[in-house]
Structure formats: structure tokens, C-alpha cells
Amino acid sequence: MTAFSLDPGQIAWCAELRTLAAQHLRPLADKGEPGHVNRPLVAELGRLGLLSRLFTSGALDLCLMRESLAQVCTEAETALALQGLGAHPVHAYGTAAQREHWLPRVADGGAVAAFALSEPGAGSDAAALALRADEDGTGTGTGGWRLTGEKCWISNAPEADFYTVFARTAPDAGARGVTAFLVPADRPGLTGSPLDMLSPHPIGALAFDAVPVTADDVLGEPGQGFRVAMNTLNLFRPSVGAFAVGMAQAALDATLAHTARREAFGGPLKDLQTVAHQVAEMALRTEAARLMVYAAAAAYDEGASDVPRRAAMAKLLATETAQYVVDAAVQLHGARALRRGHLLEHLYREVRAPRIYEGASEVQRAVIAKELYRRTEPTRETGPA
Incomplete structure (x- = not known):
């Protein structure tokens, strides 16, 4: 298997x-209520064995799952992805007790996970998060903290069963002062509220009012939470690209079918050179994005040293490409594509958010540039005296 072909x-x-x-x-997605967790859909993903693969497969398999599901049912793709994003830190950094309690429930669809990183003042700049983890002064000797602050734009909030929460345990320490915690939704002092977003799945805000956590709730090591977050994103960023590629492919397939049968100006649309060239461009960009996604996923699976750069490139190219392809598909379909319930109307709403979440396109460019310069040896510029 190479990075550029599938067996x-x-x-x-x-x-x-x-x-x-x-x-x-x-069929289950169609019965779901927008803005709420579709638990029957999550349970079916578990019954089909797809959720368990989140913990046994590599990055390429994750990309293939997300791309394939997105071509047919974006709601199912998103439900699967959010289970993986919220639970991966438990799988990769959790204690034996944490894994044994939560991962089987995530895998069978019985527990809904969420990844709680963003805050009202710390979205793209994740190192600036302000949720405080103050040392608990109860004198119990448990090594506990109290979480105080807010999280915002959290997928599956406020309906998730547990949250991977990133909080500041060391003030004024930047990325080095962040710790990751596994916080069950029923923990005292934790409340949430839904946000009315352009999304079929729930997105909400969380309020932490001195929520108690102990050393048993830590994921990884205290002070290493930023590493937990970034390593999780390095895995999931290429698969966000795969989600985007799946949507682009669905839009392209719909456009091929439409332009082949739609009559205009004395023949099918496909016979118009401007239309044919537009479709060719859509296909070219979709395939280029797909190959970059696969290459980034393969690099992750091989433990390559340049994963952050590749992951950022894959997410950036694929999400920007999907926006272009879906928009072009809408243009070629005309007004019918904007009718409520049309595939492209659905994709047009879905395709926008991936350019923002898990690192906006601007953040991906910053990551790419940082990684490029980091690998460049300093040289003394010389020239004529």
C-alpha cells in the first residue's frame, strides 16, 4: 500500500x-431532530461495529470511514467523528480504569463523547484558554482541582455523557500550563446550554462552577494537556479533510448526473464547453485533495516526523476544495439546488464549518509556515561588501 492508492x-x-x-x-439520520444528539443513529454506528474501529484502526482507516460515510450521510459521518474526537484522548492517554469504564460504552454507542477545547476567548489560539483548574483546598489529599470558567462551540454539548476538558492548572504558563481532564456530564457544578447554529448536530456552551476533579480524572500528565489536544488534532485534521472530500465527491457525482441529463441551449449541459471545463476542474481539485489526505494519514500511521505539517496541509486543501466544489455544483444546478431538502442545499450548509473547526484555515497556514521554518537551518546571509 502506498500513500497514493488503495488496495x-x-x-x-x-x-x-x-x-x-x-x-x-x-433512514435514522432523516428521523433525527436538528440540534440534538441522534442517539439511535449513534447506537446503530455502534451495532455496525464502526465506532469500535475508532480505537483499533489507523489514521487512513479513519479517513476512509469518514469520506465514505460523508458521501451518503453527513449526519452519520459527524456522529462517528465526534465520538472519536471526544474519546481519543481517553483511548490514547487515559488510565486503565478510565478506558475500561468509558471506551466500551463509546464503542457500542451507549455513551456520547465530546471534545471541550474552545472557549469564548480562545478558539484559534488554543494556548490562550482561560478555564481555571484551581487546586482544591479541601485538604482531602486527593490531588484535586476545581474547574471554573466556560467552554464554547462544543459539539455534542450540552447532551454528551462525558467531556474531554482542557483547563489551565498553571497561570501564565501558556501551553505548558494546561491539563486534560475526563469530566462526566453529571459532575456537580457543570451545566450547559445549546447554541442555535447552522448544524444538524448539537453545539453548545458549558459553564463550570467549581466543578470538582481529582488526579483520577487527569488524562495523561498534569501540565501536558496541550500535547494531548494537539496530538489528537494531528490525527483528526486529515480526517476532517476526508469528510470534506466525501462532501466534494457527493457534489461532483450529483453534478455529473445533472449536467448529463439537463437540456439547455439545444443539448445537454455537459456539451457546453464552459460546463465541461468546470466539472473537470471540480474533479481535479477533489482528487488532489483526496491524495493529500491519504498521504497525511499514511504519514501519521508510519510515525513520520512531519505529521503536523502534513495534517495541516491536508485539512486546509481539502476543506477549501470542498467549499469550491460544492459552490460550483450549486451554480451548475441553478435554483433547484437552493430548495430546502435538496442534497446540495444540505451540503452547502455542511461544508462551511470544517474551514473553521479543529483549527481555522488561517491557523493551518500558520502551522504549515511554522513547520517549514522550523526545519530550515539558520544561515548567515552573505553578499558583496
Whole structure:
């Protein structure tokens, strides 16, 4: 297997995923209530064995799952991705007790996970988060803290069963002063409220009023939470790109079918050179993005040293490409694409957010530049005297 092709088994698996999505997941997604966790859909993802693969597969498999599901049912793709994003820190950094309690429930769809990093004043600048973890003064000797502050723009909030929460345990220490905690939703002092967003899944705000946590709730090591967050994002950023590629492919497929049968100016739209060239450009960009996503995922699975750069490039190119492709598809379909319930109307709403979450496009460019310069040896500029 290379970074630029799939073997026959992988191709067959992707086709099987699309079939499962059409037959089992799409009907449940259609019955869901916008703005709320679709628990029957999450449970079905568990029953089909897709959630358990989040903890047994590599980055490329995650990308293939997300791309394949997104082509048929973006709601199922997002439900799967959020389970993975919220629970991956538990899988990768949790204690045996944390993993044994939560991961089987996530895998069977019985527990809904969430990744709580963003705050009202710390979105793209994740190192600036202000949620405080103050040492608990109860004198119990448990090594506890009290969480005080807010989280915002959290997917699956306020309906998740537990949150991976990043809080500041050391003031004025930047990224070095952050600790990751596993916080069950029923912890005293934790409340949440929904936000009315352009999204079919819930997004909400969380308020922490001296929420108690102990050393048993820490994910990884105290003070190492930023590393937990960034390593999780390095895994999931290429797969956000895969989600985008799946949406782009769905828009491209719809456009091919539409322009082949739609008659205008004495023949099918596909016979107009401007239309044919537009479709070719859409296909070119989609394939380029797909290859970069696969390459970034393969690099992650191989433990390459340049994963942050590759992950940022993959997410940036794929999400920007999907925006372009979906917009072009809407233009070629005309007014019918804007009718409520049309596939492209749905994709047009879905495609915008991935350019912002898990690091906005501007952040990805900053990561790419930082990684490029970090690998450049300082040289003394010389020239004529």
C-alpha cells in the first residue's frame, strides 16, 4: 500500500460503508431532530461495529470511514467523528480504569463523547484558554482541582455523557500550563446550554462552577494537556479533510448526473464547453485533495516526523476544495439546488464549518509556515561588501 492508492480490499470496504450508510444510517439520520444528539443513529454506528474501529484502526482507516460515510450521510459521518474526537484522548492517554469504564460504552454507542477545547476567548489560539483548574483546598489529599470558567462551540454539548476538558492548572504558563481532564456530564457544578447554529448536530456552551476533579480524572500528565489536544488534532485534521472530500465527491457525482441529463441551449449541459471545463476542474481539485489526505494519514500511521505539517496541509486543501466544489455544483444546478431538502442545499450548509473547526484555515497556514521554518537551518546571509 502506498500513500497514493488503495488496495482492492480497501476499495471494497469503502463501497460497503456507502451501502451501510444508505440502508441503515440515512433512514435514522432523516428521523433525527436538528440540534440534538441522534442517539439511535449513534447506537446503530455502534451495532455496525464502526465506532469500535475508532480505537483499533489507523489514521487512513479513519479517513476512509469518514469520506465514505460523508458521501451518503453527513449526519452519520459527524456522529462517528465526534465520538472519536471526544474519546481519543481517553483511548490514547487515559488510565486503565478510565478506558475500561468509558471506551466500551463509546464503542457500542451507549455513551456520547465530546471534545471541550474552545472557549469564548480562545478558539484559534488554543494556548490562550482561560478555564481555571484551581487546586482544591479541601485538604482531602486527593490531588484535586476545581474547574471554573466556560467552554464554547462544543459539539455534542450540552447532551454528551462525558467531556474531554482542557483547563489551565498553571497561570501564565501558556501551553505548558494546561491539563486534560475526563469530566462526566453529571459532575456537580457543570451545566450547559445549546447554541442555535447552522448544524444538524448539537453545539453548545458549558459553564463550570467549581466543578470538582481529582488526579483520577487527569488524562495523561498534569501540565501536558496541550500535547494531548494537539496530538489528537494531528490525527483528526486529515480526517476532517476526508469528510470534506466525501462532501466534494457527493457534489461532483450529483453534478455529473445533472449536467448529463439537463437540456439547455439545444443539448445537454455537459456539451457546453464552459460546463465541461468546470466539472473537470471540480474533479481535479477533489482528487488532489483526496491524495493529500491519504498521504497525511499514511504519514501519521508510519510515525513520520512531519505529521503536523502534513495534517495541516491536508485539512486546509481539502476543506477549501470542498467549499469550491460544492459552490460550483450549486451554480451548475441553478435554483433547484437552493430548495430546502435538496442534497446540495444540505451540503452547502455542511461544508462551511470544517474551514473553521479543529483549527481555522488561517491557523493551518500558520502551522504549515511554522513547520517549514522550523526545519530550515539558520544561515548567515552573505553578499558583496
